[in-house]
Amino acid sequence: MRILPVMAAVLSVGLSTAAHAQSCGGNFGAFVEGLKSEAASQGYDRARIDSFFRNVRQDQAVINADRRQGIFQRPFLDFSRALISQSRLTNGQRNFERQRSVFDRAQQQYGVQPGILLAFWAFETDFGAVQGDFNTVNALVTLAHDCRRPELFRPQVFAALEMYRRGMLDPVQTRGAWAGEIGMVQKLPSDIINYAVDGDGDGRIDLQRSAPDALLSAAAMLRAKGWRPNEPWMHEVALPQGLDLTQTGIRNELTVSQWEQLGVRPTHGRLPSGNLRASVIVPQGHRGPAFMVFHNFRVLFEWNQSFIYVTTAAYFATRLSGAPVYQAGNPETGLNQDQMRQLQQRLVQRGFDVGAVDGILGANTRAAVQDVQAQLGLPADGWPTPQLLGML
Structure with missing residues (x-):
């Protein structure tokens, strides 16, 4: 979803937006005129600016889609089961075979394993089949005008x-x-400018029709964002009875050896090198699946900032790489969207930073839940329950 430098001004505006972050809302036509003036100040000629913005329209369907992201409110087991199907697993294997040489290049040149690229290719567009039908310029200008x-x-x-x-x-x-x-x-324009690769060698970059261009561009972006070549990203684990759950969560890291000393064990295969630093996450609480995640897992948030999406994509990548289905366990009942908003409001009242009060269990809310669970003597796994909401 997200380097070819020509205009320093363009790259700087893509990275530093403090001067214009509040320039939103109001009359749409006046807003577009402001964008055109800013483009002229960056050195673009008037004819090109006018041509670019000539047909731009505000798209209410874009705003509706932005407000309608209910799937991200689902718990991990529901979310992952909705996105991962046997069809996607089968198509993943078929597309790996079709593009094997491209995946080999991605791993050799950037150190990004096939499973990761296949997972995002599947989730973003079903391997290129569903790329969206929104006019790109209309979508971007509409969302820039919207003040969210x-x-x-x-x-x-x-x-x-x-x-x-x-x-x-x-x-x-x-x-x-x-x-x-x-x-x-699904790359944003700035990432296309910065990381796009001519993967098929035809002299141009076409992320819509060329799988080599798209896949190698994705690998190049991940590498530039900090992906460590050929290191792991996730491994499913089983937690021992009595583990101090305050040590779990994306905020906390130990070495693999230290986790093993605490009794954390792989559910299949072997864990990576004992010297690697890792977190143990329990996306649906300590009674559900548990995963050991590494530095490269964190890099995936450069692709998408949703905790539930990244965790599911990372898990799907392990499945595409040969891992078995997770051990689902028997998680405690969670909260619906309205209850989650109530919880977030009560956490904010107690001084916790949950990010947006949006009814979504993101990383900030999980961290706040874990801290307040520890204060209240509950299992501090970051998974909010009706019991916790009642106690607050």
């Missing part, structure tokens, strides 16, 4: 303008996801 996340989307408008300048985007014809991502692995 202007600091994310305003820079992408100018990155899309730079793509247009380079002949990589047609403001009328280019279509993709509602959030402005383009291509088989």
Whole structure:
């Protein structure tokens, strides 16, 4: 979803948005005129600016999609079962065989294993089959105008303008996801500018039609974001009785050897080198599946910031790499969206930082839940339950 430097001004606006982060809302036409003035100040000629923005329209369907992300409110077991099917596993194997040489190159050049690329390729577009039908420029300008996340989307408008300048985007014809991502692995314009690779050697970059371009661009981005070549990202584990659950969670790290000394064991195969640092996460509490995750797992948040999405993609990547189905366990009942909002509000009242009060159990809310569970003498696994909500 997310380097070819030509205009330093374009790259700087894509990375530093403090001066314009509040420039949102109001009359849409006036907002577009402001974007055009800013583009001119960056050195773009007026004719190109006018051509780029000529047909731009506010798209209410984009706003509706942005507000409708209910799937991210599902618990891990439900979410992963919704996204992972036998069909996707089968198609993953078929696409691996079709593009084996490309996956070999991705691993040799960038150290990114096939399972990771296959997982995101599957989740983002079903291996290129469903890339979205939203006009990309309309989507980006609409979301930049909307005041929910202007600091994310305003820079992408100018990155899309730079793509247009380079002949990589047609403001009328280019279509993709509602959030402005383009291509088989759904990259935002700034990431296309910064990390796109001509994987098939035809002299141009086409992330919508060329699997080699899309896959190698994804690998290049992960490597640039800090992926450590050929290191692991996740391994399912079993927790011992009596483990201090305050040590679990993405915030806390020990070496693999230290986790083993505490009694954490792999559910299959062998754990990686004992010197690697790792966290143990329990996405649906200590009675559900448990995973040991490594540095490369954290890098995946550069692709998508949703904890539930990244955890599921990382797990699916292990399945595509030969791991068995997780041990589902018997998790405690969680909270619905309204209850989650109530919980977040009560945590905020107690001084905890949960991020947005949105009814979604993200990393910040999990950390706050774990801390308050420890204070109240509950199993501190970061999984909120009706009991916890009642106690608060």
